[in-house]
Amino acid sequence: MKSITLFLFALIAIIAIVNGQSPNIVPLPQSLNYGSTSVSVNPAAFKIATTSSSTLLGVAIKRYQGLFFLFDGAVQTAPALTLNVQVASDNEDLYLGVDESYTIVANTGSLTLSANTVFGAMRGLETFAQLISYDPIGNAYSIPYTPIKIVDSPRFPWRGFMVDSARHFLPKNFILHIIDALGFNKFNVLHWHLVDAVSFSVQSTTYPNLTKAAYFPTAIYTHDDIEEVVAYAKTYGIRVIPEFDIPGHTGSWGVGYPELLASCPNYAANVNNLALNPSLPYTYNFLQNLFAEMTTVFPDEYFHVGGDEVVFGCWQEDPSIVQWMNNNNFNLVDVEQYFEDQLDTILGTLNRTKLMWNDPFQNGVNIKPGTLIQIWDSYSIVQQIVDAGFKALVSTTWYLDKQDPANNIHYEWQDTWRDFYAADPYNNITTNQDNIIGGEACMWAEQVHQLNWDVRVWPRSIAIAERLWSDQSVNNPVTALPRIEQYTCLLGNRGVASGPLMPDFCYMSNDFSGPLVKAIDPLPKHLIKKILGKN
Amino acid sequence: MKSITLFLFALIAIIAIVNGQSPNIVPLPQSLNYGSTSVSVNPAAFKIATTSSSTLLGVAIKRYQGLFFLFDGAVQTAPALTLNVQVASDNEDLYLGVDESYTIVANTGSLTLSANTVFGAMRGLETFAQLISYDPIGNAYSIPYTPIKIVDSPRFPWRGFMVDSARHFLPKNFILHIIDALGFNKFNVLHWHLVDAVSFSVQSTTYPNLTKAAYFPTAIYTHDDIEEVVAYAKTYGIRVIPEFDIPGHTGSWGVGYPELLASCPNYAANVNNLALNPSLPYTYNFLQNLFAEMTTVFPDEYFHVGGDEVVFGCWQEDPSIVQWMNNNNFNLVDVEQYFEDQLDTILGTLNRTKLMWNDPFQNGVNIKPGTLIQIWDSYSIVQQIVDAGFKALVSTTWYLDKQDPANNIHYEWQDTWRDFYAADPYNNITTNQDNIIGGEACMWAEQVHQLNWDVRVWPRSIAIAERLWSDQSVNNPVTALPRIEQYTCLLGNRGVASGPLMPDFCYMSNDFSGPLVKAIDPLPKHLIKKILGKN
Secondary structure, three states, X not given: OOOOXXXXXXXXXXXXXXXXXXXXXXXXXXXXXOOOEEEEEOHHHEEXXXXXXXXXXXXXXXXXXXXXXXXXXXXXXXXXXXXXXXXXXXXXXXXXXXXXXXXXXXXXXXXXXXXXXXXXHHHHHHHHHHHOEEEOOXXXXXXXXXXXXXXXXXXXOEEEEEEEOOOOOOOHHHHHHHHHHHHHOOOOEEEEEOEEOOEXXXXXXXXXXXXXXXXXXXXXXXXXXXXXXXXXXXXXXXXXXXXXEEOOOOOOHHHXXXXXXXXXXXXXXXXXXXXXXXXXXXXXXXXXXHHHHHHOOOOOOEEEEEOOXXXXXXXXXXXXXXXXXXXXXXXXXXXXXXHHHHXXXXXXXXXXXXXXXXHHHHHOOOOXXXXXXXXXXXXXXXXXXXXXXXXXEEOOOOEOOEOOOOOOOOOEHHHHHHHHHHOOOOOOOOOOHHHEEEEXXXXXXXXXXXXXXXXXXOOHHHHHHHHHHOOOOOOOHHHHHHHHHHHHHHHHHOOOOOOOOOOOOOOOOOOOOOHHHOOOOOOOHHHHHHHOOXX | OOOOOOOOOHHHHHHHHHOOOXXXXXXXXXXXXXXXXXXXXXXXXXEEEEOOOOHHHHHHHHHXXXXXXXXXXXXXXXXXXXXXXXXXXXXXXXXXXXXXXXXXXXXXXXXXXXXXXXXXXXXXXXXXXXXXXXXXXXXXXXXXEEOEEEEEOOOOOEEEEEEEOOXXXXXXXXXXXXXXXXXXXXXOEEEEEOEEOOEXXXXXXXXXXXXXXXXXXXXXXXXXXXXXXXXXXXXXXXXXXXXXXXXXXXXXXXXXXXXXXXXXXXXXXXXXXXXXXXXXXXXXXXXXXXXXXXXXXOOOOEEEEEXXXXXXXHHHHXXXXXXXXXXXXXXXXXXXXXXXXXXXXXXXXXXXXXXXXXXXXXXXXXXXXXXXXEEOOOHHXXXXXXXXXXXXXXXXXXXXXXXXXXXXXXOEHHHHHHHHHHOOOXXXXXXXXXXXXXXXXXXXXXXXXXXXXXXXXXXXXXXHHHHHHOOOOOOOHHHHHHHHHHHHHHXXXXXXXXXOOOOOOOOOOOOOOOHHHOOOOOOOHHXXXXXXXXX
8 A cells, every 4th residue: 555666764764864974965966085084063152254356245144154054952072163255256147168176174173165256156055055964863063074175067068947936926935945956056047937928927027017917906916026035046156047938928018018919810719829929029129129128137148038839720820920921922931930030130139149949940931040940859850959959958857747757667756856857968868968068957836836836846856856866876766865865854954845755754843834834723732622522 | 738638627617706606515415405595604704503512522612613714704694594403412521433424504594513423513514614715806705606415424434545644744733734735635634654665753761762763853743742642643533543554664673673674684785675583582572562552642443553564574584583494384374364364463462453454464464353454556455355354444546655656647737636436345356245335545754755745745635535424426526626726725824835737826815835835035115126227
């Protein structure tokens, strides 16, 4: 009556979680050397010091000062310690390829984190947090396994996570919570799938009627909200890339601006069939103005314009579009080409680099050189795209919504983490691997909102985070399992609702008592006895 | 880049959720009549009145007085209203088959809930809570669709939910939270899988060393904890059935009492292979004493003794057991028969009825008449068991841990609710259907603890709850979907982390902000601007 596969580790795991056999770091660093000396840590006499004047690094240091010591009231007998954080530059520019390397040296009396950039220092702070161990029996902190030397840097410069706030609106505070968890996992791109056929929740001052398609009057991201998200993400070294998915998936745009959409009544029963009208200058003028507004709040060089799953039948049903096609001697690929060419012009005026899904490439559209292409459906398309000279992001088999993301059945649903872990971006890619600059996990949100988001994403995406950061050779799920399991407990204690992957015990602070761990109305003692007839 | 199947309903669903087209009740009552008049409700002038002096009903009424009005500060202009709760008997005895029927009549000025028992009244209070609608735009409560008449009672008397607190220890307060959610869904049995091979977390005063196999010194259910759980469950009309799974799955018992276990070193690497020693009077004496102690805190007539997945090879490797078998001319089935016979004797002395998994029946053991058998592996075994004259509980395809519980693949994982919904206990049962007295959903917990339990269980188990309560003819997933979807939002607002099943918007109170919906350390406004270089 129970799972066939998992049971072996429990009693061993209890001990391992209290005190593992090696530093437990996720994602695994490129180089890790350690000894066997445990250094006691007094949380009341622990400082993080830096000569950097970076605001970003200051925020990160303040955050980790809290994250280093999650459990209150621990023993305070050990001598004072200071982690010295040294950065070569205080430059706060965040961009694709920014240096994220760092080095940690931890000896008995000396703790040093050094990095070229503030973003490398942030990565190192997370790693250092994972070096600190808490023993709930003795109620004491320590850094076991010193002397430690870690030299680390990411395998891929684009380690993305796609958040869909269109199928369900995610409150701004929940987006910040997502960023916390992404930062812990060393993801560095939040790909924000902001709008889709079913809702448009982004405030536009230029086109205020767009948010007529918001789910609720307060279910809107204002410019202030977006700025807070972008700034908060930056304190984790996370770039925020907006996606405005066009020309398909735009039914919601038509709620406030019907003239934007092609007219295809026979397709309209399914809002996902609707598409922008590619024949009108109005459409491109609208996009120019809207995107110009959006670049004021989304500073990153990259701008995602979707391009997936256009239902061409909708275009073909609109007589004015057919007329326009005939006038220009356009077939459907020509129309898509025309649309993408106009988009290239618009993005050019805004100094943005286009990021798009793989569909137009597959349809035969000539893609502008320099365009970054995200592949969602198969490894074979990845190969074609990199061979055509394009940089690529891989999301293949990293669809967190699917019941069987890699067409493998495990006994338990959560074991799909093994498929994510095995899905290396280089799998089946024989040439031009260097054109793959990273990948993205995708949490499509048809069946996800803030109450179940964490559990759908974690711990499974830990596997993706490690795949994108650690060396390609770090691919053994047997050795990864206990490491990920221990990390999932840490995430839990930080407030991320990450489930376990095997029977064990995760010690949680008494303070960790959200809405999930309390009764609505507990009974007083006398009533318990009375109800049981025992008084 | 998104799911293929779900998208149609969103914009319609927004409206429907604010104000559906009929009373939205889950599980669907046996009889529901309604009109089209909306009665405004003033939450500050709403009372629940009863002449009953039942303590249990008093607790339930106090609870629902809060659950009726989840959002603060609503409009208070409507006239005062009273829900009159009438019960024919104040008897508080809770047992299999207790009358759970109730009737609700709601007219403009008159609201009545009547029931034969306090437990029927509890079911009616939950239904009544679902009649009250909140409009977040107008910030006002109402009872739409009056006049309403509901006459309701359950299809099955045993609507169980199995909680595994052995693979992961679930804090007592979280068990209470589980009970809240089970009560909302009109489940009436908590089958508590307390111990297993990997842990023994139940305090025993008779055998205190058993909890040497607890995960952690505080990860123990004391007698007081158990009494609180049993009492709390009773305030929802939920019976608590303990499971002590024997003779297999008992590795943890041997941590404190090694002499209980058969000696099979070649099997011991997998703790799940270990089994009680069936040849020693010591074993049965131990069980007699332990179970006698447990019946002091578990008052229900039924007592689950597992019986599944015994690894006979472990018995066959123990020379003393082989000798004993030879002395008695026992084969393995004889040994299992002997073990179960001794158990029957023990349970007889304790006035408990045996509940067990289907394995001994399949192995050919002669089962004592009156034993209740729970089937976990196939419909065909259900048929054999009911034809043999035994009462049966069906858990087939209701394994919430499995990636594909019914061997069906949907696009999205959560859509396995459809399989649960389709899994009627009578499916493929052609004779003796009446011997099926209900069923149980099972949440095996190898990959589940308090941080992800809710999301694994809800909303999928809503489908099981309705299958067990409502008429067999209520089986259309198309009409069930929007109803379940609206209910899942209600569960969310009550603190149950239930995800959605389709794109829509669930209005949540600002007060609903647990650890999942906040940033670790939000940025003050001046820092946001500074980070963005905009000050």
